[in-house]
Amino acid sequence: MRFLISALGSYGDVFPMVGLGSALRSRGHQVTLVTNPHFQAIVESVGLEFLPVGTTEEYDELTRHPDLWHPMKGPILVVGKSFSKSLRELYDIIAANTKAGETILVAHCLDLASRIHHDKFGTPLASVHFAPIALRSFHQSPQMFGMLMQNWVPRSLRRFQFWLADKMVDYLVGSELNGLRGELGLPPVRRVMHEWYFSPKLVLGLFPKWFAPPQPDWPPQTQLTGFPLWDQSGQEELQPEVQDFLQSGSPPIVFAPGSAMTAGEKFFAAAIEACQRLDRRGILLTKYPEQLPTELPPTIKHCHFVPMSSLLPQCAALVHHGGIGTCAQGLAAGLPHIVMPMAYDQLDNAMRLKNLGVADILRPKRFTGENLGSALSRLLHDPDVQSRCSHWVQEIDVPATMSATCEALESLSAA
Structure with a gap:
């Protein structure tokens, strides 16, 4: 099989995907990883094919941006740069390197381009999330800056806060996202982060159940496999x-x-x-x-x-x-x-x-x-x-984690 993996962000975003790619390669698969050129040497050090998205200068500029670590401005900055500005570039890379019936897309949490390709061509897709915050729940809600998500907060108020957050994301990425979808003959999407964000086939959580117990309102296609721990x-x-x-x-x-x-x-x-x-x-x-x-x-x-x-x-x-x-x-x-x-x-x-x-x-x-x-x-x-x-x-078993993760991804070939 051919796996096309995206990794957008810093070392904490790239390392798990490199480790996952290395594990897939050891099982006989062809693996290509799309990430910023800042990480090219790391990707190639484990024998993966490297494809660049963005520039080293853009990575350096982002790391030195004064808003990067602000609890509210930081996510807006990252969403604007990763979701919106690199969307078309990333989509073009995916389209040029995907072979129908052979390629499985493994999408980083900031990669919306892979989901668009899945919608257009039916390409098998896994959404990968390193931390449980991406999986919203009204039972045991993730704790977020600037939001009241404690268990004592009424669910109606938590839903309203997520609705506001969805409106903000739609404002930041909706125009670029739906513009590209329209060019491809796809209908527009609303509340991008609510449900569309996740692959309808497989949502991988790279953390164990004891760190974040599965919630009844998570996407039913979610599988938790554990911490990959690659460095x-x-x-x-x-x-x-x-x-x-x-x-x-x-x-x-x-x-x-x-x-x-x-x-x-x-x-x-x-x-x-x-x-x-x-x-x-x-x-x-x-x-x-x-x-x-x-x-x-x-x-x-x-x-x-x-x-x-x-x-x-x-x-x-x-x-x-x-x-x-x-x-x-x-x-x-x-x-x-x-x-x-x-x-x-x-x-x-x-x-x-x-x-x-x-x-x-x-x-x-x-x-x-x-x-x-x-x-x-x-x-x-x-x-x-x-x-x-x-x-x-004693609860951490990296070989078992990598094996379970690879098996989940391999199962998409028959989906």
């Missing part, structure tokens, strides 16, 4: 200087505000202060060192980028933004988490980690060295937290 550990080892630091003292605390974060000065300042207050060592993960002080204490190390699956098992705790990939790696390593959610799915992921008994949440306004130090101290000295961390490690 570059198979291609890159920890650098010698990182290994030397890890072996030179007590397990450090890792601080990771997101691979696309370029405005994390306050996050890292609080991280350094918290380590000093606790007399703990720390590792600061960022590809953008201009966010850091010119000189770091000897007990603090900066790393540009390292495979988390190799690093985290040698560490004491993880402080991060709540991206689903980082959440999953922390769970797999058995670490307590402090989460500073800023936008997107991060609040919902953070709440789920807290409900699992492995995390505490510090909102950005409370994210100071003093508060962070106190929160870390509580988690690190709580035996119940340590017990829960150890418990969830």
